[in-house]
Amino acid sequence: MIGTDLLRSWMGRFAELVAEHEKELTELDSAIGDADHGANMVRGTRAVVDAFAAHPDDDIPALAKQAGMAMLSKVGGTSGPLYGTLFMSFGKALADVEEVDAKAFAEALRAGLNALVLRGRTNLEDKTMVDALSPALNTLTERIHAGDEFAAALAAARRAAEQGRDDTVAMIARKGRASYLGERSVGHMDPGAASSALLVRALEEVA
Numbered sequence: 001m002i003g004t005d006l007l008r009s010w011m012g013r014f015a016e017l018v019a020e021h022e023k024e025l026t027e028l029d030s031a032i033g034d035a036d037h038g039a040n041m042v043r044g045t046r047a048v049v050d051a052f053a054a055h056p057d058d059d060i061p062a063l064a065k066q067a068g069m070a071m072l073s074k075v076g077g078t079s080g081p082l083y084g085t086l087f088m089s090f091g092k093a094l095a096d097v098e099e100v101d102a103k104a105f106a107e108a109l110r111a112g113l114n115a116l117v118l119r120g121r122t123n124l125e126d127k128t129m130v131d132a133l134s135p136a137l138n139t140l141t142e143r144i145h146a147g148d149e150f151a152a153a154l155a156a157a158r159r160a161a162e163q164g165r166d167d168t169v170a171m172i173a174r175k176g177r178a179s180y181l182g183e184r185s186v187g188h189m190d191p192g193a194a195s196s197a198l199l200v201r202a203l204e205e206v207a
């Protein structure tokens with residue numbers, strides 16, 4: 001069974017990875033955006049860690065809500081609302097689940113992604129976070145249903161996220177600031193896909 005310790009260590013590791021990759025995220029956002037994704041994500045993930053520390057007794061849905069609110073209030077641009085929606089809808093999906101197992105966890109992540117897609121009105125191949133998260137969660141669900149252990153399924157999901165992230169390089173941006181560049185966005189990796197791949201990697205590393 002999965003407990004709050006996993007969510008806490010996941011977000012803690014995510015914050016570390018974001019801090020380690022801040023410069024890279026900023027460089028990606030300088031090429032096709034406004035050069036703030038690194039700083040924004042560092043501020044947001046630190047706020048999540050602080051919110052968790054301030055709520056030692058919260059359950060998974062309550063912590064996920066804290067994470068979502070922290071990202072929403074601290075991360076500028078479109079990434080804040082999208083990460084916020086992902087985490088809050090993930091938490092809501094687990095509100096009535098007594099014992100969270102790998103399958104319920106993966107389904108809740110899927111609910112979070114579905115909400116993110118609705119909120120961002122974004123589709124696959126728009127060169128966004130969705131291009132990393134969607135293949136990752138498809139793989140996670142497939143592997144869990146095929147009987148893989150959570151850790152093995154997450155390793156496959158992380159590889160799918162990184163492949164999806166890399167695939168954004170060849171895409172034309174159709175959402176956000178990068179979409180103003182049109183064809184000139186081709187050849188650059190999407191910063192949101194890059195930070196999303198770190199989110200999946202963090203989960204793999206702590207699970």
Ligand SMILES: [Mg+2]
Nearest residue numbers: 033034036037
């Ligand atoms: Mg930006």
